[in-house]
Each structure stands twice: as C-alpha cells, then as structure tokens.
Amino acid sequence: MNIRVRLFATLREGRGKELMLEALNEGVTPKDIINRLGILEEEVAILLINGRDGEMSTVLKVNDVVSIFPPVGGG
Amino acid sequence: MFGFTGKVLRINLKEKSIKTEPLNMDLAKKYVGGRGLAEKYLMDEIDPKIDALSSENKLIFVTGPLSGTPTPTGGRYMVVTKSPLTDTVACSNSGGRWGAELKMAGYDMIIIEEKSDKPVYININNDEVTIRDASHLWGMVTSEVTEALIKEIGDEKVKVANIGPGGENLSRMAAIMNDIDRAAGRSGVGAVMGSKNLKAITVRGTGKPAVANPEKLKEVVANCNKKIRENGVTGQGLPTYGTAVLVNIINENGVFPVNNFQSSHFAKAEDLSGETLAEKYLIKRVGCYGCPIACGRHCKVDDLESGGPEYETIWGFGADCGVSDMGAVIKANYWCNELGLDTISASATIAAAMELYQKGYIKEEDTDGVPLEFGNADAVIQWTKRMGKREGLGDKLADGSYRLCEMYGVPELSMSVKKQEIPAYDPRGIQGQGLAYATSNRGGCHVRAYLISPEILALPEKLDRFSLEGKPQWVKVFQDLTAVIDSSGLCLFTSFAMGAQDYADMYNAVCGTDHTAQSILEAGERIWNIEKLFNLESGLSITDDTLPKRLLEEPIVDGPSKDNVARLGELLPNYFVARGWDENGVPTEERLEKLGIIVPPVKHKMKY
CATH class of the missing domain: 1.10.599.10 (Aldehyde Ferredoxin Oxidoreductase Protein, subunit A, domain 3)
Structure with missing residues (x-):
C-alpha cells in the first residue's frame, strides 16, 4: 500500500517536502509513519489525513495523503 | 494609575491649536486603554452618523498602558476613528517603533480635530509640539516622506507615521504607515488622515512610562517571555518563517481562497509558501519594539526591497488573484507600503475586479493595456499603483471591492463584510x-x-x-x-x-x-x-x-x-x-x- 506524506516547515529539514512511502503493510497508522521518519510525536502539532483532522492511531487507506505540521501560526 | 502618562494631546487643525489635557482616569480604568479607551472618547465626542471624511470626524492615535514598558511586544499603537470604508468604528493596530516613541514622548493619546486648509505635519519632541507646513511633502510616497522628514528634523531617531498618495487621494482602503513598512492598515484610516490634510506625525520621546510594581513586573515578564519562547508558534514557527508559514496549512485544509473565493484550494500554494519565501526571497528578520517573537520579514526581488509580505498579503495578491509568482506579490506589497494602502483590501479588490472582468462587467478596453485576468502577475502590481494614484479605472477600485461591484450592479461579488474585504480563510x-x-x-x-x-x-x-x-x-x-x-x-x-x-x-x-x-x-x-x-x-x-x-x-x-x-x-x-x-x-x-x-x-x- 502506498501513502503520500507531506511535510512542512522545520519538519522538512533533512527529510524533504514530499515522500511516497511504498509497500506499507495494511493497518499502518500516522504514528508508524512518523516513527519511520524519525519525527517525535511531540514535534507534531497538526496532523491531516486528506486535508481533514487525523489521529495518530487512524488506520490509513490506500492513496491517503498525510500532512504533518510542527506548531505554526500567524495571521 | 500607573502605565498611563495621564496626558492627552488635543490638536485642532483648523484653529492650529495645540492643547494638553489630563486623561480621564476613570474611563482609562474602565476601558483598559488603547482601543477601548479611545473608542469611548470617540463615541462621546462625535455623532456616529457623521460622514467619516467630513471635518467633524476625529482621528485618534492611542497607545496602551503597556506600550513602552518592558512587557513583551509592548510597542503598539492604534488609530481610532469612524471608518470611511465601513461606516463602523475603526481601530487599526500597528507595530514598529512609533507607538512606543509616542508613549515615551509623554502621551497616551493624540486627538486630531477638524481639517487644515493646507497640507501640514505635526512634529512632537517630548513637550514641544508644532504644526508645520507639508506642502513640499504632499505627493511623496512613504520612503520619500520618511527620509525627507528625518532630514528636515535633523534627528536620526525621530519616528515617522504618514500617509502616502493613497490617503491623500482619500482611498477608502488607505493605511497609515509608520517606520516605513508597518501599517495601521485596515478600514481606511489613512483616508481620514488625508481628509484632514495631515501628511505625517513625527515623534521623538525620551521619557519612560512609570510602572506600579517594577519587581512584580520583572517576575511576570520573565514568566510570559518564557511561555513565548517555549511555545512552538511564537518560539519557532513565527520567528523562522514569519506569518507566511500559514500558506501551506490553510491550503492543505482546503480553505485557501482562490480567484475571489471561486475555489478554495490552490495547486501552486508551495510557490507562495513561507518555506519558499524563506528559501528564496528573505533578506532579514525584523522585530517590532520590545518583541521577542520578531515575525517581521524583509524581502527582496529585483531592485525592490521592502518589509513583508505577510501571509494575508501573499494570499491576496497571490491565490485570490490566481497568481503564483511570489516576486509579483513582493512588488505589489512594496507598492502598498509606498502608496499607503491596506494590502488585504487592495488585493481582494483586484481579485473582485478580476471576477468582474471574467464575467464581462469590466471590458478589456477599460483596462488600459493591463487585462484584469486571473493569474496575470503583472496586473496585481500595475493595478495596485493605479489604485493608489486613482488612475483610470483604478479610481473606482480605490474605494474598495464593495463600491466597485455595486457600481456594476453585482455587490454580491464583493467578498466583504460591512464593505470591508474578508481575509485569507474561507x-x-x-x-x-x-x-x-x-x-x-x-x-x-x-x-x-x-x-x-x-x-x-x-x-x-x-x-x-x-x-x-x-x-x-x-x-x-x-x-x-x-x-x-x-x-x-x-x-x-x-x-x-x-x-x-x-x-x-x-x-x-x-x-x-x-x-x-x-x-x-x-x-x-x-x-x-x-x-x-x-x-x-x-x-x-x-x-x-x-x-x-x-x-x-x-x-x-x-x-x-x-x-x-x-x-x-x-x-x-x-x-x-x-x-x-x-x-x-x-x-x-x-x-x-x-x-x-x-x-x-x-x-x-x-x-x-
């Protein structure tokens, strides 16, 4: 199963903007993905799955897009 | 009561009179200071029904009790008046250094009354306040007038708040600029200043506001600074990327308005992002007075260098106009600062004009060689200049999207509330x-x-x-x-x-x-x-x-x-x-x- 991961702001350092993770096992979650990318859970402020609020434990589906943000703000 | 200087400067531009009066401390306590206090003063002194651009309107520059103190970000001031854009109360807030300087000069508030018969500026040097001729400054853009005034006054440390041609031309989206690139931007407060023939207020102050409990303040400020430092947004996100860091997150959520809110997801958002700004255009980070966050940016493209652009500005001249060229956004932002225009209203008005063009209300022959097509990067720069100078159809755009769309019989195409353009979140x-x-x-x-x-x-x-x-x-x-x-x-x-x-x-x-x-x-x-x-x-x-x-x-x-x-x-x-x-x-x-x-x-x- 393939999952597209989009990283933003400081999380890009050393990892790039966008990654296609291939041949993932069924049942993979965002928690598994951040572990694989060496991102700590406390570094993640906002997690989106296909542009909607996601949970670390959500079971991902084929072709899901996971967007991961550190704390950001402005206005 | 500490924090306040206890002094109001009241200047009547018709009579050319300058008076100081004690601040009403009962009201100060009840309405906190700054925005609340000045609004109470305004409400008591003018009839809210008046024409905002008439001489009856008053223009108030106000600091808060924490302005000029060691509190984090305590350098702000507000402009309070009746808005010529919305007909509501206006309160536009700005950073930089001018506000703190006004407080140090010894004033909580300046109340400007009536209008001058010719262009003037006000010079404040602590207790010395004079009204001076500004005929030679009329027509100058922000950087020019700032430089000219610093030279004329002969003090490098003087702080300048001014209007540009936008305010002189009574554009209902005109800003009051200070320290060259900070803006009391919204609701057309610059037009009120222009209507009074007041080009600038220069300030030099060397005092220090008295604080009730300096020891306690030290402790409280240390605690708040720690929170600001340790918070991911104020300690890392904003200092590193500025407000533009929002582009990607707002777009990823599908609430980043495109083409005057006809769509809400921009395929080329990455080109407009805070990450791209930091990588390709950022010259330096800039902090306002007393600010531990320092979200301000200085960016450069070709020969133009300017403060900003902020997130809202990038959205407005970018996605909302269908433009993905960050260079064009930086240039349009530069011209807003120079001409003294609010970047949100200016960009959203161009976006509305683009939809009017798309739908055939504005004809190609009305556009003087710069078609108002969505995605036209040059158009956002050229039409910003035309608005500020009221040239051609720019004269109509200068009063904002609501009045523009209303002229064509389709006010519903203006993405505004109370005639003021809504910003960058659908x-x-x-x-x-x-x-x-x-x-x-x-x-x-x-x-x-x-x-x-x-x-x-x-x-x-x-x-x-x-x-x-x-x-x-x-x-x-x-x-x-x-x-x-x-x-x-x-x-x-x-x-x-x-x-x-x-x-x-x-x-x-x-x-x-x-x-x-x-x-x-x-x-x-x-x-x-x-x-x-x-x-x-x-x-x-x-x-x-x-x-x-x-x-x-x-x-x-x-x-x-x-x-x-x-x-x-x-x-x-x-x-x-x-x-x-x-x-x-x-x-x-x-x-x-x-x-x-x-x-x-x-x-x-x-x-x-």
Missing part, C-alpha cells in the same frame, strides 16, 4: 471563523477573533472546524480577549502563548490594578459592546452581521472542504444569546447595566 470550511467575520465590529477581519487558532492550528485546543458546537461562546471569548490585548498595547500574537490570566498579571503589575482573568475579560466585553453601540448609532443593523451570499449559498467546489457552506444562520442567534443581546443583535439594557455602560437616555430612547 469560512465555509471554518464555521467559527465565519461567525467571527460576520459579527466583527469593524467588518471583514480576522483579528477581531482569530478562530483559526483553535479551528485549524489546535491552539489552545483543537476544535472540529466543521462543527457548530460551542462556537458562539468561543467567538465571544476570543472577541473579548482580543479587545483586551489590543487595548493594553500588546500584539495579538502573544495570545498563541498566553492566556487571560497572563494579560491580567501584566496589566496589574504595570497599572497597579487588581484585575482577575474574569474581570479583564469583562472589560473586553464592555469594549465590544460600546463598539456595537457605535455601529448601531451609525445606522448599521442585524442585516449587516452577515457574509457574502457566495459563502452562505455556494458550496466549496474543490479540495478537502468541498461541499460546505458557511452555516451562519444557525450560529448567529446563539451568538446573540451568548452576548446577552436581543434577537436583533442589539445589546439589552440589562447587559449594558451589568457592564457598567451608561447610554445617554436620549440616544437610548431613539435607538433601542
């Missing part, structure tokens, strides 16, 4: 923010209640952005707290890291008061209510507490927020209940009494 996918836009006392605005914080950024906690539950109460609390932050003289960005209790602690240490979190929020509510009373007196009503038809009726067409509309009709009645107002959104006698607001009986009977 409320169809952020229900609380929609309510905040509709009920904002100064028209379309994100900084009267920034619900983006809980609905998107998960601060202080994550709310479901599509849900209506609890949103009226959240909007009310955010509106009241924001009124307190503005009024105290601090930057709203501190609220990413701080709460009501922190503001009460700082206020108490500076002013010697005994506010609790609850009592300071109640002061904010008092401010919100007098703003509402001003607007009602001005002639606004519940029919103005709404959103553009498109956002209420046309679902988002694409992206992660597809198929949603703003469900304002379901939220508004509950908001009125949360405010203790009647079903028409009018403050009840009971609530006003509870807040200690005394409405003159004659007005009261006439209106409510």
